[in-house]
Amino acid sequence: MRKIKGFYYILEEHAKHLEEESLHECKLRGSLKVKNNKLNCIIGDIVEFDENEKVITAIYDRKNFLHRPLLSNIDYIGILFAIKSPNFDFTNFQKMLLRANEQDISVILIISKIDLVSQEELSNFLKNLNNIFKDNHFPIFPISIKENIGLKDFENYIHGKSITISGPSGSGKSSLINNLLGEEILETNEVSNKTSRGRHTTTESRFFKIDESTFIIDTPGFSTIEFPKLKNKKDLEKIFPDFLKFSHDCKFRDCIHVNEPNCAIKENVENGNISKVRYDFYLYSLNNIFNN
Ligand SMILES: Nc1nc2c(ncn2[C@@H]2O[C@H](COP(=O)(O)OP(=O)(O)OP(=O)(O)O)[C@@H](O)[C@H]2O)c(=O)[nH]1
Numbered sequence: 001m002r003k004i005k006g007f008y009y010i011l012e013e014h015a016k017h018l019e020e021e022s023l024h025e026c027k028l029r030g031s032l033k034v035k036n037n038k039l040n041c042i043i044g045d046i047v048e049f050d051e052n053e054k055v056i057t058a059i060y061d062r063k064n065f066l067h068r069p070l071l072s073n074i075d076y077i078g079i080l081f082a083i084k085s086p087n088f089d090f091t092n093f094q095k096m097l098l099r100a101n102e103q104d105i106s107v108i109l110i111i112s113k114i115d116l117v118s119q120e121e122l123s124n125f126l127k128n129l130n131n132i133f134k135d136n137h138f139p140i141f142p143i144s145i146k147e148n149i150g151l152k153d154f155e156n157y158i159h160g161k162s163i164t165i166s167g168p169s170g171s172g173k174s175s176l177i178n179n180l181l182g183e184e185i186l187e188t189n190e191v192s193n194k195t196s197r198g199r200h201t202t203t204e205s206r207f208f209k210i211d212e213s214t215f216i217i218d219t220p221g222f223s224t225i226e227f228p229k230l231k232n233k234k235d236l237e238k239i240f241p242d243f244l245k246f247s248h249d250c251k252f253r254d255c256i257h258v259n260e261p262n263c264a265i266k267e268n269v270e271n272g273n274i275s276k277v278r279y280d281f282y283l284y285s286l287n288n289i290f291n292n
């Protein structure tokens, strides 16, 4: 559930309590260590441990793992942005989407603090979002912790799964997790008035158990997100799945949809099937993924 300076904190199977007292503090058995390998044992791992010796004795095969933050056995990446304070950032959201697609993990978009806008602003915002991301199939959950909107729907959706909550500092990640846990376990902090930015209150990634089969992971808010590193232009289709279905109609098989003639992607941008915002972000990404 937690890792602090060489100590691993394990929640026993079927343990009810969520708090520190019910976690077992262990070290990792020497034979399980590969020198200088960050992947030896990571948050999310399912392990066996010896209660007397206080050591982890076995690590089970991982279903998957994320690099940033380093986590394993995740079903969903919950990307959480506030609609306002700090403002929703389309570029950073799309960067996060690339990273999730690269790792083949399903995305859920959570839009928090909807109490800060009017009904009309919210519905315009959602309309715009659906126009930009027409062919991206991720569910969207507008929520407000302050006014208790959308939280039950979100909780029902993630039941039985493990979900990490990522997003900018101050967007309300820890607040959401406290709400789901029904306890103020995590520290939260106001967004700075001057800069409208969060204060990086959370500094470690940490697993929490909501019920017998549901886990949620708090993570530190990011300030910058890197583009995924791709070796092959062919891999672009994986991180831009919304372009995939059109790109089969491009004249050239290795079309990268920039200057080629008879490019189906450019045609679909023109006739409105692909949003201009998405295509502009694609061009911007190309530059960053392959020229750095
Ligand atoms: N108005 C409003 N404020 C909220 C809501 N959810 C969270 N906040 C406020 O947003 C601020 C930041 O919340 P945190 O939960 O600390 O944000 P965080 O994403 O965990 O931030 P870092 O740990 O710095 O990454 C706090 O002052 C919360 O009270 C909401 O639904 N509505």
Ligand SMILES: [Mg+2]
Pocket (backbone or CB within 6 Å): 173, 174, 175, 187, 188, 201, 202, 218, 219, 220, 221
């Ligand atoms: Mg936090």
Ligand SMILES: [Zn+2]
Pocket (backbone or CB within 6 Å): 247, 250, 251, 255, 256, 257, 258, 260, 262, 263, 264, 265, 266
């Ligand atoms: Zn093309």
